[in-house]
Amino acid sequence: MDSRADAVAPLAPVTATLRAMFGTADLGSLPGELIVADEADWFPATDLISGVRLPELLDAAARQWGASPHAAATLAWKSYTYWLALPTVLGWASARRVPLVRPEEVLVRLGGPGPLLSLGLRRSITVAVLPSDPLALAGRPDVRVVADERALLAALRTAMLDEHLTPLLDAIHARVRVGARTLLGSVASGVAYGVLRAADALPGSAVASVDALLDALDVADLIELVPGPNGEPTVQRKTCCLAFTLPRPKVCSGCCLRQD
Numbered sequence: 116m117d118s119r120a121d122a123v124a125p126l127a128p129v130t131a132t133l134r135a136m137f138g139t140a141d142l143g144s145l146p147g148e149l150i151v152a153d154e155a156d157w158f159p160a161t162d163l164i165s166g167v168r169l170p171e172l173l174d175a176a177a178r179q180w181g182a183s184p185h186a187a188a189t190l191a192w193k194s195y196t197y198w199l200a201l202p203t204v205l206g207w208a209s210a211r212r213v214p215l216v217r218p219e220e221v222l223v224r225l226g227g228p229g230p231l232l233s234l235g236l237r238r239s240i241t242v243a244v245l246p247s248d249p250l251a252l253a254g255r256p257d258v259r260v261v262a263d264e265r266a267l268l269a270a271l272r273t274a275m276l277d278e279h280l281t282p283l284l285d286a287i288h289a290r291v292r293v294g295a296r297t298l299l300g301s302v303a304s305g306v307a308y309g310v311l312r313a314a315d316a317l318p319g320s321a322v323a324s325v326d327a328l329l330d331a332l333d334v335a336d337l338i339e340l341v342p343g344p345n346g347e348p349t350v351q352r353k354t355c356c357l358a359f360t361l362p363r364p365k366v367c368s369g370c371c372l373r374q375d
Contacts, residue, residue, distance in 0.1 A: 125212060125242040125244075125250055125255070125257065125258060126148070126149050126150070126202070126206070126212070126214060126236075126240075126242065128206070128209055128210035128212055129149065129202050129205060129206040129209065129210065129212060129214065130142075130147075130148060130149055131209075131316075132205050132206075132208075132209040132210075132313055132316045132317070133145070133149075133201070133202065133205060133313075135313070135315070135316035136205070136309075136312055136313040136316055143198070143230065144194075144198045144230045144232060144233045144234060145198060145201065145202065145233070145234060145235065146233070146235045146236075149202055149214070149235065149236050150235065150236050150237070150238055150240070151222045151235035151236065151237065151238075154222060154237075156224055157222035157223060157224045157235065158222065158223055158224075159218065159219055159221065159222060159223070160218035160219070160221040160222070160223055160234075160279065160283070161218045161219050162223075163218075163223065163283055163286065164218055164279075164282045164283050164286050165286075166286055166289075166290075168223070168225075169286055169287070169290065170290075171225055172191050172195075172223075172225060172231075172232065173187050173188055173191055173287075173290065173291070174187075175191070175225055175226070175231060175232075176188070176190055176191035176194075176231055179231055184290075184291050185291055185292070185293055187291075188287050188290070188291040188293050189293055189297060189298065189301070191231065191232075192283075192284075192287060192293075192298050192301060193301040193305070194230070194231050194232060195232060195234070195283075196280060196298075196301055196302045196305050197301075197305035197308075197309065198232070198233075198234045199216055199221065199234055199275065199279070199280070200275065200302065200305050200306050200309060201305075201309045202214055202216075202236070203216050203271060203274075203275050204271075204306050204309055204310055204324075204328050205309060205310070205313055205317075206242075207267065207268070207271055207324075207328065208310055208313070208317050208321070208324040208328070209313070209316065209317055209318070210248075211244065211245050211248065211264075211267060212242050212243070212244055212248065212250070213242065213243040213244075213267060213270060213271045213274075214236060214240050214241075214242050215240065215241045215242070215243055215259070215270060215271075215273075215274035215275075216236070216240075216274050216275050216279055217241075217274050217278050217279060218278065218279045218282075218283075219237075220236060220237045220239060220240045220241070221234060221235075221236060221237070221279070222234070222235045222236070222237060239257060240257065241257050241258070241259050242257060242258055242259070243258075243259045243260075243261050243267055243270040243271070244258060244259070244260055244261070244267075245260070245261065245263070245264070245267060246260055246262070248260075268327065268328070268331040269331070271328075271331060272331045272332055275332075276302075276332055280302065284298050284299075296337070299334050299337055300334075300337040300338070300352055300353060302332065302334055302337075303329055303332070303334035303335070303337040303338045303352075304337075304338050304350050304352050306325065306328050306329060306332070306334075307325045307329065307338055307340065307350045308350050310324050310325050310328065311325065311340075311347075311348060311349070311350065321348070322340060322348050325340065325348075336353070337352070337353050338350055338351060338352055338353060339351045339353065
């Protein structure tokens, strides 16, 4: 097996869930196998947190949407956190395999037509698993075995929130005065939306998965799941991403500003 295929193998159930969710091998702003094969046009997420490349991201968002600095920061964060969280939370919900998205293991690409950004994972990404997972006996250096379900959620939270998104939020806040609650509301809605969108490809209850993930991330108070037009659970935000301030205003379906 070549090195790239070997790196992809622990993430195979995650990729399969994403393909079922999207209905195609095209995973939007994620590489098709999640792993970046050639890093030449990519940079590590640590460059955003350090501030070296953060102005490029915020400026790109301002240009793409014609947004004010506050709205550009909020919308860039919303896009970034959704694509960062998607393989992480779906890995947990689908197979209890969690890619630990520490900033040094996440790659970012800006520019080009289409989406604001693309996110991918390095070959060296560590995947956290339970003792019952077949990977737990493989002795792989890129696999971390944790004790139980609680420890797996704790590992997810530490890598995604404590080590990655919290310092990125601080870096954004140093440049643009956008409240932490506003930004974390997008994390909560992105996690919930991703899991609900993939519900048909997941074992068990998608709502229960959303509840467990939001509790682990301490953002459960920032959204509510409410019945949609056909009784299906939908996301109701309690904060706003500021899309309504754009030159072409948008009020998202679950926005706290929307009134029935």
